[in-house]
Amino acid sequence: MIDIKNKFRAKADKEAAEIKMLLRENANTPVEEVVVSQLYQGMRGITSIVSEVSLLDPMDGIKFRGYSIPELQEKLPKAEGGTEPLPEGLFYLMLIGELPTQEDVKAISKSLAERSDIPAHVFKTIDALPISAHPMTQFVTGIMALQTESLFAKAYSEGINKKDYWDPIFEDAINLIARLPYIAAYVYNRKYKNGASLKSDKSLDWAANFALLLGYTEIDFLKLMRLYMTIHADHEGGNVSAHATHLVGSALSDPYLSFAAGMNGLAGPLHGLANQEVIKWIFEMLKTLGTDAPSKEQIAQYAKDTLAAGKVIPGYGHGVLRNTDPRFLAQKEFAESNMPDDKLVQTVWNIFEVVPEILAATGKVKNPWPNVDAHSGALLVHFGMKEYEFYTVLFGVSRSLGVMANMCWSRALGFALERPKSITTNAIKAWLNEGAKKGEL
Numbered sequence: 001m002i003d004i005k006n007k008f009r010a011k012a013d014k015e016a017a018e019i020k021m022l023l024r025e026n027a028n029t030p031v032e033e034v035v036v037s038q039l040y041q042g043m044r045g046i047t048s049i050v051s052e053v054s055l056l057d058p059m060d061g062i063k064f065r066g067y068s069i070p071e072l073q074e075k076l077p078k079a080e081g082g083t084e085p086l087p088e089g090l091f092y093l094m095l096i097g098e099l100p101t102q103e104d105v106k107a108i109s110k111s112l113a114e115r116s117d118i119p120a121h122v123f124k125t126i127d128a129l130p131i132s133a134h135p136m137t138q139f140v141t142g143i144m145a146l147q148t149e150s151l152f153a154k155a156y157s158e159g160i161n162k163k164d165y166w167d168p169i170f171e172d173a174i175n176l177i178a179r180l181p182y183i184a185a186y187v188y189n190r191k192y193k194n195g196a197s198l199k200s201d202k203s204l205d206w207a208a209n210f211a212l213l214l215g216y217t218e219i220d221f222l223k224l225m226r227l228y229m230t231i232h233a234d235h236e237g238g239n240v241s242a243h244a245t246h247l248v249g250s251a252l253s254d255p256y257l258s259f260a261a262g263m264n265g266l267a268g269p270l271h272g273l274a275n276q277e278v279i280k281w282i283f284e285m286l287k288t289l290g291t292d293a294p295s296k297e298q299i300a301q302y303a304k305d306t307l308a309a310g311k312v313i314p315g316y317g318h319g320v321l322r323n324t325d326p327r328f329l330a331q332k333e334f335a336e337s338n339m340p341d342d343k344l345v346q347t348v349w350n351i352f353e354v355v356p357e358i359l360a361a362t363g364k365v366k367n368p369w370p371n372v373d374a375h376s377g378a379l380l381v382h383f384g385m386k387e388y389e390f391y392t393v394l395f396g397v398s399r400s401l402g403v404m405a406n407m408c409w410s411r412a413l414g415f416a417l418e419r420p421k422s423i424t425t426n427a428i429k430a431w432l433n434e435g436a437k438k439g440e441l
C-alpha cells in the first residue's frame with residue numbers, strides 16, 4: 001500500500017501544480033450563466049464542485065477517469081475465475097488515475113484485509129439501538145462510533161501542518177473502507193439473522209469477503225457483489241451522498257464524520273433508499289394484483305395509479321442522466337447471463353418496457369428512463385436476500401470507494417471550505433427590479 005500512497009502523492013503534487021497554473025491564467029474566466037429557476041430547483045446543472053474521480057455524461061452515463069462501465073468490465077483486473085471487475089481496481093483507478101495491474105489490486109485487497117479490525121465499542125453502540133431501527137440508522141451509528149479511530153482527528157488536535165493533512169486522511173479513508181463490510185454485515189446479522197456471528201475469509205477480495213460476512217457463499221453471489229460494489233462506487237461529485245461527504249469534509253471533519261453525513265443523504269428515498277423502494281413497490285404491486293408474473297398492461301395500470309396517487313415511480317428518473325443508466329444495463333446483462341428465467345427479474349424488464357412511455361407522457365419528467373436502483377433489488381432477491389430495507393447499506397459500502405478517493409484528492413489539493421452564497425426571495429426580487437429599472441433584464 002505504501003507504493004500506492006507514494007504514487008498518489010506524486011500524482012497529487014503534479015495536479016496541484018497544474019491547477020495553480022490553470023488558475024493563474026483563468027481565475028476570473030466565467031464558467032456558465034446561472035438562471036433564476038436553478039436557485040429554486042436544487043441548483044440543478046450549476047457547475048460548482050471539482051471532483052477528480054468520475055464524470056457523468058447525461059447520455060452516456062458515468063465515466064470513471066474516462067472509462068465507462070463496459071470498458072471497466074473489460075479492463076479492470078478480475079478475481080481468479082471471476083467474470084466481474086474487482087472494486088479494489090476501480091478504487092485504484094479513481095485514486096491514481098490509471099488502470100491498475102493485478103498486483104496493485106492484490107496489494108489493496110491485502111491492505112484492506114489487514115486493516116479490518118473493529119473495536120468492540122462499535123458493535124456495542126449499534127446494540128444500543130432497538131432492533132427495529134432501520135439498517136441505515138444502525139449503519140451510520142456504527143460509522144459514527146468508529147470515528148474514535150480517526151487518525152486525522154488525532155493529528156489535527158496535535159497540530160498537524162496543513163500540508164500534511166492528506167496523509168492521515170488517506171489512512172483513515174483506507175481504514176474506513178476496510179471496516180465498512182464488517183459494520184454492514186453486523187447490522188444485517190443483528191437485524192435479520194438473530195445476531196449470527198460474522199464469518200470472514202481475509203484471503204478473499206474485499207467484495208467476496210463481504211458476501212461471506214453476509215452469509216452468502218454461492219459463487220454467483222460473490223460475482224454479483226463484485227459488480228454491485230463496482231457500479232455503485234461513484235456518480236460524480238454533485239449527487240447527495242458524494243456532495244454531502246465532500247461538503248462536510250471541506251470543514252476538515254474527518255473521513256468518518258464526512259462519510260456518515262454522506263450516508264445520511266444516501267438514506268433518502270429520492271437517492272439511495274430508492275433501491276429498497278423499488279422492490280417494495282414491485283412486491284406491493286404483485287400482492288395487489290395477486291400474481292408473481294403481471295402482464296405489461298397490468299404493470300402500466302399500476303404505474304399510472306401510482307402517479308395518480310401523487311407518488312414517484314422509484315428507480316426511474318434522474319437529476320442529470322437523460323438516458324437509460326448504464327449501471328441498469330450492466331445489471332440487466334448480469335441477469336440475462338445468470339438468471340434469465342427469474343420471474344421477478346422478468347417483471348423488472350417488463351416495467352422497463354412500459355414505464356418510460358408513461359413517465360414521458362406526463363410531460364414533466366425530464367428523464368423517463370431507469371436508474372441504477374431499478375434493477376439491483378431483483379438480483380439480490382434471486383439469491384435469497386429479500387430484506388430490502390438493507391439494500392441501501394450495500395449501496396453505502398460501495399459508495400465509500402468513490403467518496404473516499406475523492407476526499408483524498410480534496411485534501412491533497414488543499415480544496416477550500418465549501419461555502420456557496422444563499423439568497424432570499426426578497427433579495428432576488430430587489431435585484432430583478434433594479435435590473436429592470438436599468439433596462440438590463
Ligand code: HAX
Binds near residue numbers: 269315319364366372
Ligand atoms: N416518478 C414520478 N414523477 C417523477 C419521477 C418518477 N420516477 N421522476 C421525476 N418525476 C417528477 C418530479 O417529481 C417532478 O415533479 P414536480 O414538478 O411535480 O415536482 C418532475 O417530474 C420533474 O422532475 P425532474 O426534473 O425530471 O427530476 P428531478 O431532477 O427533480 O428529480 C429524481 C430526480 C431522481 C429525484 C426523480 O426522478 C425521482 O424522484 N425519481 C424516483 C426516485 C428515484 O428513483 N431516485 C433515485 C435516483 C438515482 C439515485 O440517486 N440513486 O441512488
